[in-house]
Amino acid sequence: MRLPTSFYRRDATTVARALIGCVLVNGARAGIIVETEAYHGPEDLASHARFGRGDGTARTSVMFGPGGISYVYLCYGIHEMFNIVTGEAGDGQAVLIRAIAPHLGLPDDPAIGRGPGKVTTALAIDRRLDRKNLARGPLFVAPGPEPAPPITSGPRIGVAYAGAWAGRPFRFWWADHPSVSRGAAAPSASPAPSLAPSRTTVSTRRKR
């Protein structure tokens, strides 16, 4: 059973949240989606859609098509990123799959799909699977088992350049799940920093 096209033809934020707990399948391999990010249309300064639809030649033109199609691109020259186009034709939206937990055909290691580059490596997804219809073919998403998992949201990762859009809570993850790429809830597990001896180097600068 796979999710129907209608599932994807909704707002990116709605789809990003709804995908948590679903099963991402590529052939004989599958993982449970535990972390996603919503990217909106041209108004979203963090989105690849921010430069407009680019008349057919642009890598991102697929984002302006109807929901339910894959969008796979190369980031930093090294990592393949897997996205699913959402909304209606013309919207320019997509959801990035940032982390999966191993399910079928994968080593039972919570780190195997922890991070967007790891997701594509684990499931053997690359740019040959760009622009594929998830309603048919070996690449698709199936509904997850009930009950729905606990979901938390927060700012997207690595988009500090996006001005006001950088801080919006468009990242969703399965609360406290070990395969989430960065500090899920970390409820009160914090600090108590006081007893630490003075550090000699002051490298407190945080880039992203």
Add this chain to the structure above:
DNA sequence: GCCTGGATTATC
């Protein structure tokens, strides 16, 4: 054409 900078990850 040339330059810049990423929706990252592993390692120095």
Add this chain to the structure above:
DNA sequence: ATAATCCAGGCA
């Protein structure tokens, strides 16, 4: 902290 490594956008 930074190398690895490729492509799109911006400008000349």
